[in-house]
Amino acid sequence: MALIIGDECINCDVCEPECPNGAISQGEEIYVINPAQCTECVGHHDKPQCIEVCPVDCISLDPAHAEDKESLYRKFILLSTD
Numbered sequence: 806m807a808l809i810i811g812d813e814c815i816n817c818d819v820c821e822p823e824c825p826n827g828a829i830s831q832g833e834e835i836y837v838i839n840p841a842q843c844t845e846c847v848g849h850h851d852k853p854q855c856i857e858v859c860p861v862d863c864i865s866l867d868p869a870h871a872e873d874k875e876s877l878y879r880k881f882i883l884l885s886t887d
Contacts, residue, residue, distance in 0.1 A: 807840035808853060809867035820855040820864065826884055829855060840870040847874060848881030 814835035821829045828842035
C-alpha cells in the first residue's frame with residue numbers, strides 16, 4: 806500500500822526530506838504523499854523512513870491504494886529508471 810498522512814500532522818517538515826522517491830510534499834493544510842511515487846521505501850530501506858521520523862505517528866497505510874511488496878518493488882524499478 807502507499808502511505809497516507811493523517812490530520813494529526815503538525816507540519817514539522819521532517820518527513821519530506823526523508824522520502825527517497827520525493828513522494829511527500831506540502832499540501833494545502835498538511836503534508837501529503839503522492840501514491841504514484843510512494844513505495845514505502847521498498848528498494849531503498851527496510852522500513853518507511855517517513856514513519857520512522859514522524860514525531861506524532863500520523864502516517865499509516867492508505868487503504869485506497871493497496872499494493873503488495875512485489876508491486877511496490879516494481880514501482881521502485883520504474884521510478885528508478887525515469
